[in-house]
Amino acid sequence: MESSSSFFLIYILFSCFNLLGLATAMPVTRGNETHEHALLQFKAKITGDQLRIMDSWNSSIHFCNGFYNQIPQEICRLKRLQTLGLTNNSISGEIPSNLSVCSKLINVRMRGNHLTGEIHASLSFLSNLKVLSFFNNSLRRSIPPSLGNLSSLEALALTYNALTGVF
Missing domain, CATH: 3.80.10.10 (Ribonuclease Inhibitor)
Incomplete structure (x- = not known):
């Protein structure tokens, strides 16, 4: 079960920025706060992150890090x-x-x-x-x-x- 959750987390890390069109670093502009909020809400729903992969997803680091x-x-x-x-x-x-x-x-x-x-x-x-x-x-x-x-x-x-x- 751990490998399937790890797979899911890696897939999210590789693709979620691209699915939202946010893969390149850019200044926060109007509307990006919505994307940041959505990603942080998504993170909050993930349980069982034993590898602590999601620790870097927070509001202190810009969410568009490439x-x-x-x-x-x-x-x-x-x-x-x-x-x-x-x-x-x-x-x-x-x-x-x-x-x-x-x-x-x-x-x-x-x-x-x-x-x-x-x-x-x-x-x-x-x-x-x-x-x-x-x-x-x-x-x-x-x-x-x-x-x-x-x-x-x-x-x-x-x-x-x-x-x-x-x-």
């Missing part, structure tokens, strides 16, 4: 992850090479970061993938032709990178 650093390779442990939304943050480094282990992924949205390296051909194993967005990063090398085998793919956003090849 994510930075690298995506940990341990993300592959989230076997039931369906949406990975890390849009408009300061994430650097490479796309985790083992991301394809998250076989339930439907949406991968990582546009507007500082990702480097290549798009791994192993992403073509994500048969449920509908959206793949690495728009506006610093990815290099060629677009893996195997991405063309993603029969469920509805949206592919790779522009504003240094990618080569034809898809």
